[in-house]
Amino acid sequence: MISKENIIKRFVSYVVIDTESDSNSKTTPSTKKQWDLANKLADELKAIGMHDVSIDENAYIMATLPSNVAHDVPTIGFISHFDTSPDFTGANVRPQIIDNYNGKDIVLNASENIILSPDYFEDLHLYKGQTLITTDGTTLLGADDKAGICEIVSAMEYLIKHPEIKHGTIRVGFTPDEEIGRGAHKFDVDKFGAEWAYTMDGSQIGELEYENFNAAGAVVKVKGKIVHPGYAKGKMINSMYIAQEFINSLPRMETPEHTEGYQGFFHLHNMKGNVEETVLEYIIRDHDRKHFEARKAVMENLTVELNEQYGREVISIEINDQYYNMKEKVEPVMHIVDIAEEAMKQVGITPIIKAIRGGTDGSQLSYKGLPCPNIFAGGHNFHGRYEYVPVESMIKATEVICKIAELTAKKYKV
Known part of the structure; x- marks a missing residue:
């Protein structure tokens, strides 16, 4: 089982680090403070036992989990971004943990009368009884996309600790500046070396997307x-x-x-x-x-x-x-979407296949030769004070990553 306590601890350790990007900057990453989390992530990947951990001069991070099967399996990847949107401040994030959510209004900030209400944000009704992580009403949370990073790192750690789960070679990649449209600009697809990948950058549990604006x-x-x-x-x-x-x-x-x-x-x-x-x-x-x-x-x-x-x-x-719309590049290799859909079903999730009303690193990466559908990371109300993420959704996303790795190895076993 994926540890709920470890997921919460890891996610909180990421979101308290300010990584807001800046579209007016000409550097990569666009803000120096993104290095704070980038360096932490590189160290953490080494600490959990990942191989070939690298961080380049532009803060792009890559690492490898070697195959543990004898037969040939395509190398697959999982990608998320560590910057947060400049639409709302990401400085001094103080996450609040709501255990056993009762389905009612959540007071984010009493002094400023900031309320996260299911009367307005109806998706909250889906998560009654679960553990929610919210903001304190004065910042965004950063689940976009630190939830995705948390899920990828947690999945790799779980696979390392459970070698009985068979998988091929897995590459992970973390990028800066996605929120300002530059996340894939300097991503070295050849160095990454995967046949296809998945961005963990969607919202509601079950989302699986291979179309975008x-x-x-x-x-x-x-x-x-x-x-x-x-x-x-x-x-x-x-x-x-x-x-x-x-x-x-x-x-x-x-x-x-x-x-x-x-x-x-x-x-x-x-x-x-x-x-x-x-x-x-x-x-x-x-x-x-x-x-x-x-x-x-x-x-x-x-x-x-x-x-x-x-x-x-x-x-x-x-x-x-x-x-551009990644659909053009993903449709010729639809088996990569089918694997993700089956993985969700096998961990008890009903897939929600829909078009993204936005874009991800995956849309640009698909046109650079790395087909890259998008999978839910679990958060809601991105880019603002009402952002929240159910911990149970992050756990399920972590399970989906592990199951995709397992199913891919099985699919290519002769």
Whole structure:
């Protein structure tokens, strides 16, 4: 059995280390503090008995659990990221452990009246009677993706201590900067040496995902002219008004708060402006590649139309693709999804096969030649003060990793 106490102790030791990444940084990792956990993880992998433990100049960590069978088995991998999102502070995380959750409101922070309520977060109803780890309401928790790291390390430790479980060679990899879209940028797929891998970076217990958004980022710059407002008639051009025209010309209902499932969106996530210049930052998402390209074209055409309307270049746009739907790369090797699905069933989990409304390191790694479906890590409400993770979900994820290793060895036994 996977030790509940060890899972809690290991996970808490990770989340109290601040590893928030920074999209404005040009270094890898993007923040020096990510090294604090990276070095700890490298030492821990050595301590539990992993082989070939390495940490490179960019803080990418890799290690090997050698095969314990005589027959040839494909090398498989498990990957998670150790940075946390810059959307909400990850400094001074003080996790709270709620034993035998009673299904009612959880007071995260009495002084600030911050409540984690099943009336709003209905998924809490799934975990009545279980042990939850929450925030204190002032930070995120970091289950995205320190839960995944905890599960991978715990699974490797369990397999080392239980050699009766037969498996082929297993590689593990931990990456920085996933939350800012760079987690796979400097990941050396050849060095990793696996035929396929799984990211442990999903949410609800049972999730198994091999489809994700196609993704791009767009920066829209609007130029205005500032003159004294008392003498501005016919002279002033207020860039904020033109920016407002741009915003209002995009489909209002095709935004994150109005879409679900396979529906794509335009998301204005940052804006900064004055009369002279306004900058809008968007992300563009769609599962369908044709629709994705059409969304980019809508923004480009709107830019052209506004420039024609004003008779000069008042607006410019730069769009950069970020990642693509891994489905194209995983479907030709669907047996890797089938193994994960069977592993879940064998440990008593009902698989929930769904598309990711986001992306993981696995989406980029799949296009670098390492097919990489995504498996649940157990957390909920990522990137904010209401984040929590059921300990029982982390235990089950650890069991799934062990079972995937076992089933893969069995599948290739002659």
